[in-house]
Amino acid sequence: MENILEVTHLTKHFGSLVAVDDVSFSVAPGEVLGLVGQNGAGKSTTFKMILKFLRPDAGTILTAGQPITTKFFDQLGYLPEERGLYLDMTIQEQVEYFAHLHGCKPAVTARRLPEWLKRLAVKGDAKTKVKDLSKGNQQKVQLITALIHQPRLVILDEPFSGLDPVNVQLLIKVVLELKEQGTAIIFSSHNMKNVTAVSDKLLMLVNGRRRLYGSIAAIRNRYERKELYLEGVNGSDYPGVIARRNDGLGEILTFDSQEHAQAAIAVVRNDERLQGFRLLEPTLDDIFAWEVKADE
Amino acid sequence: MNKVLTVAQMVFKKRIRSAVYYWMILAPLFFLALTFGIAKFTMSQAEKSLPQIAIVAPQPLKKVLEQSHGKKYRVKSSVTPTTYAQQKQVLKKGKVDGILVISPDFERVQYLYNSNAQATNPVPALQAQLTALRSQTIAAQAGIDSATWQKIIGKVKINQHAFQQKDTVNQTDRATADGLGKGMVLVAFLFLTSYVSIVGAEIGNEKSNHLIEGILAAVPARKHFAGKMLGIGALVVLQIIIYAVLGIIGQVILKNKYPDLYRPIKQFMANISSQYLFVAVILTLLTVALYVFLTAMIAAFVSRNEDISQATSMVTSLMFIPYILGFVLGSNPNMLIAKILGYVPFFSFGVMPVRLAMGAVPYWAGYVACALALVGAIAMYWCAAIVYERNAFAYSNIGPLKAIINKILRK
Numbered sequence: 291m292e293n294i295l296e297v298t299h300l301t302k303h304f305g306s307l308v309a310v311d312d313v314s315f316s317v318a319p320g321e322v323l324g325l326v327g328q329n330g331a332g333k334s335t336t337f338k339m340i341l342k343f344l345r346p347d348a349g350t351i352l353t354a355g356q357p358i359t360t361k362f363f364d365q366l367g368y369l370p371e372e373r374g375l376y377l378d379m380t381i382q383e384q385v386e387y388f389a390h391l392h393g394c395k396p397a398v399t400a401r402r403l404p405e406w407l408k409r410l411a412v413k414g415d416a417k418t419k420v421k422d423l424s425k426g427n428q429q430k431v432q433l434i435t436a437l438i439h440q441p442r443l444v445i446l447d448e449p450f451s452g453l454d455p456v457n458v459q460l461l462i463k464v465v466l467e468l469k470e471q472g473t474a475i476i477f478s479s480h481n482m483k484n485v486t487a488v489s490d491k492l493l494m495l496v497n498g499r500r501r502l503y504g505s506i507a508a509i510r511n512r513y514e515r516k517e518l519y520l521e522g523v524n525g526s527d528y529p530g531v532i533a534r535r536n537d538g539l540g541e542i543l544t545f546d547s548q549e550h551a552q553a554a555i556a557v558v559r560n561d562e563r564l565q566g567f568r569l570l571e572p573t574l575d576d577i578f579a580w581e582v583k584a585d586e
Numbered sequence: 587m588n589k590v591l592t593v594a595q596m597v598f599k600k601r602i603r604s605a606v607y608y609w610m611i612l613a614p615l616f617f618l619a620l621t622f623g624i625a626k627f628t629m630s631q632a633e634k635s636l637p638q639i640a641i642v643a644p645q646p647l648k649k650v651l652e653q654s655h656g657k658k659y660r661v662k663s664s665v666t667p668t669t670y671a672q673q674k675q676v677l678k679k680g681k682v683d684g685i686l687v688i689s690p691d692f693e694r695v696q697y698l699y700n701s702n703a704q705a706t707n708p709v710p711a712l713q714a715q716l717t718a719l720r721s722q723t724i725a726a727q728a729g730i731d732s733a734t735w736q737k738i739i740g741k742v743k744i745n746q747h748a749f750q751q752k753d754t755v756n757q758t759d760r761a762t763a764d765g766l767g768k769g770m771v772l773v774a775f776l777f778l779t780s781y782v783s784i785v786g787a788e789i790g791n792e793k794s795n796h797l798i799e800g801i802l803a804a805v806p807a808r809k810h811f812a813g814k815m816l817g818i819g820a821l822v823v824l825q826i827i828i829y830a831v832l833g834i835i836g837q838v839i840l841k842n843k844y845p846d847l848y849r850p851i852k853q854f855m856a857n858i859s860s861q862y863l864f865v866a867v868i869l870t871l872l873t874v875a876l877y878v879f880l881t882a883m884i885a886a887f888v889s890r891n892e893d894i895s896q897a898t899s900m901v902t903s904l905m906f907i908p909y910i911l912g913f914v915l916g917s918n919p920n921m922l923i924a925k926i927l928g929y930v931p932f933f934s935f936g937v938m939p940v941r942l943a944m945g946a947v948p949y950w951a952g953y954v955a956c957a958l959a960l961v962g963a964i965a966m967y968w969c970a971a972i973v974y975e976r977n978a979f980a981y982s983n984i985g986p987l988k989a990i991i992n993k994i995l996r997k
Contacts, residue, residue, distance in 0.1 A: 338979070341802075341803050342806075343802060343978070343979055344979075360805075360806050360809075363803065363804055363805070363806075366803065368799070368800065368803035368804075370799035370800055370803070372799060373796065374792075374795045374796035374797035374798070374799070375795075375797065376797065377795075387592070387596055388800065388801075388804060390592045391589055391592055391593070391801070391804035391805050392804050432800065435800065436800075445803075
């Protein structure tokens, strides 16, 4: 199946600042790509080039092998990082307007809207004015405007910011449902837990450059597993331990290398007190921090 | 085209659902009616404050004065106080505002009145009349008949004949045309002050409220701009239609209920040539478009809601120039500045109709001004669309004027 989005050697300068430097990635139908990076890494700039808000200095952006035209916008849904709605409009007017701009007729939108309001648990009905909604509910309405016209590609810039844990789970559920329906999704986030929960692939930008790209499992496998969870043998000493912290009934030991961690396992297996152990995968937060530090 | 129409529809529907839009349309008519009503009331009050006088004079003289008061005073014939004491009594009781006493030989002419009288003093009007009457009386006494006397004192009649320049407003229609020209400037000014603020809000709000990213992800910037302008154009057309309908209704009411008012208006309209009307209307509409596009261009630099008024006030200030010029140049339409500005888009709508009305230029000059205004409007639209597209995502903490200056200086 052809990729719905193919970005190749994308570059953008703002004067002497290189905002995006030779970035390449692709997204297939039904695939979720998590875009992560520190503040100013180039995430939003990348989105803006895809959306043709900015012209790249180099590189190509293709959809199904063809350059993106304005016609493609009808099949694209976008949730910007800066939220903005017409406050004096009702939810229905708002959603119908944006959907109509994407080529979806108002009658069709009106039919779909009640289901979306229920799906995202928006506190209000179609006739409620946007200004009468809370910030979180306004955000959900804006998300509906990005999704109601059934786009093939959805770009969500920091979709989880401003949402409470319940609504975060709701959004994750919606993203996974869209994925099942074959929608390609790119989203940016600083919350690695959410990225892990929904993404098939990860693209990490550091100072505008692609630092990591691939499936989350493959990315994790590139890194040594240096953390070992032990239960029942708290306080024991092993070579190479650089840190330890309590974790519930056991403790987590951080080693200076996977080799030392595995050596500790070999030792602790013979300990009768041992009740459980696990060699932990590095978290995306850890990977993120390591990569940013490495770039510095 | 669908996206353009969708945007235009949204702009149009949002405004026509707002009571403020209808107030904007009807307020000028309301204030016009109010002004008319106040003027009529003032005139009626002025009539009531006409002085009522008694005349003590020889009967033939008294009769002439009673018949020729010319709405400057009223005569109370029933009051004829012949003695000073009676006159004083009559004034004290307030039966009349003044008493005119004239001796048969005009040697003694006196106007007695209360010092605290509210009515206007009729002496200036009486003086002109009495001067004429006295001279007629003396002429009659000298044996000069009335016709000869009129010939002696009458003004020399100068027959005027104007050679009508080809393709210019007729001499007889100039006052009407001038009135219409100035009226169109006023109408354009009223339109512009309303639509400049609408345009400023339409362009500035979406950017300052961060709606623009979501919108431009669905529709390209230039199409969005085109939709906005089309929607505002539709509002202008609706306003013209409403005025036309109200005009027709007003005409029917005036014709049937106030024929005295209707006749001069009908005469006024009949004196306007179709060519003059065409030039005046087209120039006005094109100028409205020019200023709307200019406002849109400036508003594209707005980043914050509070800066929208700065953008619109810049354009409003510019609009005053042709507005004032139209009135100033009426007395001398051949000044160099009038000759130049009569063709310059933005200013021509205030100058060219006046020059045409004064017969200073033929109609083809008006058509040239229209053509230049059209070219100007197209160029202004194109520039505004480019500026809108390039600044859609440009945010700053500075106001639009400084942003424009920085852009020009490439800062």
